[in-house]
Amino acid sequence: MDAPVAPRWDREPVEEVAVSRSGQGYWSRVRxxxxxxxxxxxxxxxxLALILMxxxxxxxxxxxxxxxxPNGTTMLGAPLPPSPGHWLGTDANGRDALSRVIFGSQVSxxxxxxxxxxxxxxxxxxxxxxxxxxxxxxxxxxRIIGIFLAFPxxxxxxxLVAVLTPSITTVIGIIxxxxxTATARIIRGQVFAxxxxxxxxxxxxxxxxxxxxxVRHIFPHLFSTLAVYTSLGIATTVLFExxxxxxxxxxxxxxxxxxxxxxxxxxxxxxAPWLIFSxxxxxxxxxxxxxxxxxxxxxxxxxxxx
Amino acid sequence: MLPYLIRRLLWxxxxxxxxxxxxxxxxxxxxxxxxRLYAGPHATLATIANIRHQLGLDRPVVVQYGDYxxxxxxxxxxxxxxxxxxxxxxxxxxxxATAELAAGGVFFELLLGVPIGILAAARPRGIVDRVGSTFxxxxxxxxxxxxxxxxxFVVWYKWGLFESGGTGSPLPLYLxxxxxxxxxxxxxxxxxxxxxxxxxxxRSDYIRVARAKGVPxxxxxxxxxFPNCTNVLITQLGLDIGFxxxxxxxxxxxxxxPGIGQQAWQAITNLDVPLIMGTVLFGAVAILGANIVVxxxxxxxxxxxxxx
Numbered sequence: 001m002d003a004p005v006a007p008r009w010d011r012e013p014v015e016e017v018a019v020s021r022s023g024q025g026y027w028s029r030v031r032x033x034x035x036x037x038x039x040x041x042x043x044x045x046x047x048l049a050l051i052l053m054x055x056x057x058x059x060x061x062x063x064x065x066x067x068x069x070p071n072g073t074t075m076l077g078a079p080l081p082p083s084p085g086h087w088l089g090t091d092a093n094g095r096d097a098l099s100r101v102i103f104g105s106q107v108s109x110x111x112x113x114x115x116x117x118x119x120x121x122x123x124x125x126x127x128x129x130x131x132x133x134x135x136x137x138x139x140x141x142x143r144i145i146g147i148f149l150a151f152p153x154x155x156x157x158x159x160l161v162a163v164l165t166p167s168i169t170t171v172i173g174i175i176x177x178x179x180x181t182a183t184a185r186i187i188r189g190q191v192f193a194x195x196x197x198x199x200x201x202x203x204x205x206x207x208x209x210x211x212x213x214x215v216r217h218i219f220p221h222l223f224s225t226l227a228v229y230t231s232l233g234i235a236t237t238v239l240f241e242x243x244x245x246x247x248x249x250x251x252x253x254x255x256x257x258x259x260x261x262x263x264x265x266x267x268x269x270x271x272a273p274w275l276i277f278s279x280x281x282x283x284x285x286x287x288x289x290x291x292x293x294x295x296x297x298x299x300x301x302x303x304x305x306x
Numbered sequence: 307m308l309p310y311l312i313r314r315l316l317w318x319x320x321x322x323x324x325x326x327x328x329x330x331x332x333x334x335x336x337x338x339x340x341x342r343l344y345a346g347p348h349a350t351l352a353t354i355a356n357i358r359h360q361l362g363l364d365r366p367v368v369v370q371y372g373d374y375x376x377x378x379x380x381x382x383x384x385x386x387x388x389x390x391x392x393x394x395x396x397x398x399x400x401x402x403a404t405a406e407l408a409a410g411g412v413f414f415e416l417l418l419g420v421p422i423g424i425l426a427a428a429r430p431r432g433i434v435d436r437v438g439s440t441f442x443x444x445x446x447x448x449x450x451x452x453x454x455x456x457x458x459f460v461v462w463y464k465w466g467l468f469e470s471g472g473t474g475s476p477l478p479l480y481l482x483x484x485x486x487x488x489x490x491x492x493x494x495x496x497x498x499x500x501x502x503x504x505x506x507x508x509r510s511d512y513i514r515v516a517r518a519k520g521v522p523x524x525x526x527x528x529x530x531x532f533p534n535c536t537n538v539l540i541t542q543l544g545l546d547i548g549f550x551x552x553x554x555x556x557x558x559x560x561x562x563x564p565g566i567g568q569q570a571w572q573a574i575t576n577l578d579v580p581l582i583m584g585t586v587l588f589g590a591v592a593i594l595g596a597n598i599v600v601x602x603x604x605x606x607x608x609x610x611x612x613x614x
Binding site: 137143144147149150151152154155159160161162163164176190235239241242246247248249258262265269270273276277283284287288291292299 | 317320321324325328329332333336388425444445446447448450451452455456458459463493540549552553555556559561567571573574577579582583585586589590593614
């Protein structure tokens with residue numbers, strides 16, 4: 001029997017599907033769905049632009065981010081407002097804000113991509129072990145996840161920085177420490193369901209080892225989940241790194257970072273607000289585009305979408 | 307219910323032990339010389355030697371941990387060498403301010419998030435839904451401290467309304483902006499959560515029956531659908547209250563709000579490790595406690611939930 005049809009007023013309008021695309025492969029349908037989603041495309045374009053900006057920062061930035069222009073402040077030593085010479089103005093040390101924003105993308109993306117990448121891999125391993133083997137393995141891993149989830153993240157970062165030396169590696173370590181649990185929980189749930197499917201049974205019947213089943217048969221099914229949550233996770237990580245640098249426990253002082261810029265210039269909020277809001281907008285734009293990309297991937301990769 | 311609660315408490319104790327192992331490792335095993343760390347940056351060599359002896363760092367690790375756990379059980383979190391008072395006392399001194407901010411934040415979260423979530427679910431892809439989802443995306447993507455500075459700049463500096471730093475009397479004047487900043491970030495999340503839950507509930511049979519017998523549309527939403535979504539809200543509220551009580555650093559710092567987060571942050575400058583570690587532990591306990599309360603509230607509020 002067909003599922004009951006929801007009354008008109010509470011049913012989401014069904015997107016028009018132009019033609020039946022039987023005969024097309026999964027990936028071409030994914031591509032089609034992705035490029036039809038304006039938000040996802042905008043997100044992907046901005047993400048690409050940000051990555052290029054970080055790679056070519058040296059060429060794009062009008063000044064060296066640490067260069068203190070002797071003519072970069074007013075007679076009284078106050079920051080200069082935006083002008084043709086300094087598009088986003090200067091800070092109290094006469095440094096060009098635009099150049100610092102451009103170079104700040106390097107830290108954000110480096111930390112976001114590496115930290116989140118490692119956290120995702122760790123989450124994949126722990127989550128799939130827990131979901132596949134269940135029993136005591138699951139109990140132990142789930143409890144460890146429970147413990148990690150109970151830590152207040154920013155306080156934990158303060159504690160880690162108090163006992164370690166601040167560096168980009170420390171920040172990446174903190175991110176891995178804090179974020180592997182998110183992926184692990186989601187992957188665990190997926191593997192839990194996947195291991196009951198017929199193809200796993202079939203693989204076991206032909207005598208494949210447990211490890212081979214996990215790696216060769218189950219992992220490929222986790223690809224889309226991993227892609228979605230890595231993209232969304234990078235958004236979270238960029239926010240987190242900005243927060244750490246704002247608190248002064250992120251990347252070392254002197255390395256241009258968006259959170260650090262805001263922290264350095266907070267006293268100038270009313271006299272030179274551009275120094276706070278230009279890195280602020282940079283953070284928001286980065287986070288929004290990774291979120292859009294992640295949401296778009298989720299919609300596009302869902303095989304039951306049509 | 308009771309057996310469940312006991313099992314739940316036992317697991318929580320186990321988690322607390324796990325947490326204490328991690329904080330112990332951080333405080334005593336990770337640093338090259340914990341005694342130097344605990345003695346503070348201005349300590350003499352004699353003081354350091356003295357502290358090393360006091361902390362018993364020459365004993366086996368297991369004995370040290372047992373000792374650490376023993377002190378924790380007696381609520382001894384050590385002494386802050388910055389403030390020269392017990393760490394627990396220092397944290398309790400800051401709790402009122404943190405609790406005020408948490409309450410204010412929850413107030414704005416619900417005030418903004420609930421109506422947006424309900425209206426968005428009432429007409430999916432309608433105008434409220436579209437504006438709401440943009441609000442959600444921007445809200446979730448704005449760092450709390452940037453939002454804080456935006457509010458300070460526009461509301462306090464440009465419009466001359468409310469206070470923007472520290473606390474004082476009358477409280478609402480000082481609390482409004484930090485609570486709004488805290489609530490705005492959360493409201494976006496609540497709106498999205500509630501929208502999804504409402505859309506789910508609106509598909510059920512009893513809603514169709516209500517519609518069929520001619521219940522007005524707004525009443526279906528408020529009276530019939532919304533109450534069945536409250537468990538989603540309660541879960542999130544519980545998590546939030548736990549996190550808020552563990553200190554909202556990114557709001558407390560820009561607003562100089564004297565909560566436990568700001569205190570721990572200030573302790574970094576002087577590497578007041580006992581105070582920072584104590585706050586971490588306190589926060590973890592707050593979060594675990596809130597989780598238990600939420601689980602019990604579930605069963606109290608929603609008759610469909612039964613723990614066996």
